[in-house]
Amino acid sequence: MTCSTGLSKKFADEVVSRMKKLTAKYGLEDVVVERDHDPVVIAARGCLKDADGKDSKERIEILVQLSADLAQADKASLVAAEVTMDAAPEVYRAYDLSDVVAEETVARASEPVDKPC
């Protein structure tokens, strides 16, 4: 979901629009807008300028993210996909450890013959 439909789209569009005006008003030049991303990202940094365009020497960084679920951005840390193989490849021999390992663990410590009382 990229805030691309319905009310979330209107909301995201308005946030982006207002942020662009705000960063322009205060003269921030390093502005990034990732509108089609999920989460939507608006980031800006730089030295704030006053109404006369004068550099105030006050630095600011701002980051705004919009999403239906911000936590999802960090979930995808392990992903895999199969590659299409030829259907049922004819296999004469592949190495399976199951050939050498019993289904149940074989090596179990035996009970001592003389148990202590």
Add this chain to the structure above:
Amino acid sequence: MPTLTSCIFENSNFTGAANCNSVQFPANGWAWATWTFGNRRASLARVRTDGEIVIALTPVLDTGTNRALIDASLPDGATRITNIRAGMVPYSETWLGPRQPGRHPAWRVLVDLSFRVRIDLPWYCFAPGGDSRATIHYYLFVRLDGARRLVASVDHWEWERTESAGVCGDTVADRLNNGVPGGVAPLQTALNTALSSFSSFTFSEIYFLPGDGRNAGRDDVGNVRNEAAIILMR
């Protein structure tokens, strides 16, 4: 004289670190290897035969040509930061193993071809160091086909991000999901080329050993997923 190769593994599923020792022994006699087992939890022993063809995987796969092939397939902003490692892993220990149990038997050994990458990130991700790191795996299914010829195919791929991406985990995921599959076709072509020299031979058996598959002395392996050998028997 026959040779016994005895290997002990860190984990009961034959992953992790391993130590192997190979000793000759008289026919109809004893062979032994003494170990301080420590944290090892599984062992395998194999009687070696003359005429085996031992192929240590990392030297064969970590070539300049393959590195260039891999590098060309990386997504934008990603740079390989290790050499190519190649080892052994049972299917059950891969990402797909428990999720697609019908694809292979759980204990089937695949070749794990892996390397690590650095992914550069823009400043607004606020990732420590301005980048993230991931390990990319291509799993190779190596076997003898119905005609007993050596064949290999890229079975599936997997990546795992191992460092914070700040607020851009999704960006990293998109880049890797879009880029990693692009390495499959060139890798398969490279495998086909490498195996073509075996195409006129047939084999009776194929198995894996940790390390370089040596048949004399000791071989200590930090991680069998990074170092293993294929042994072919005529």
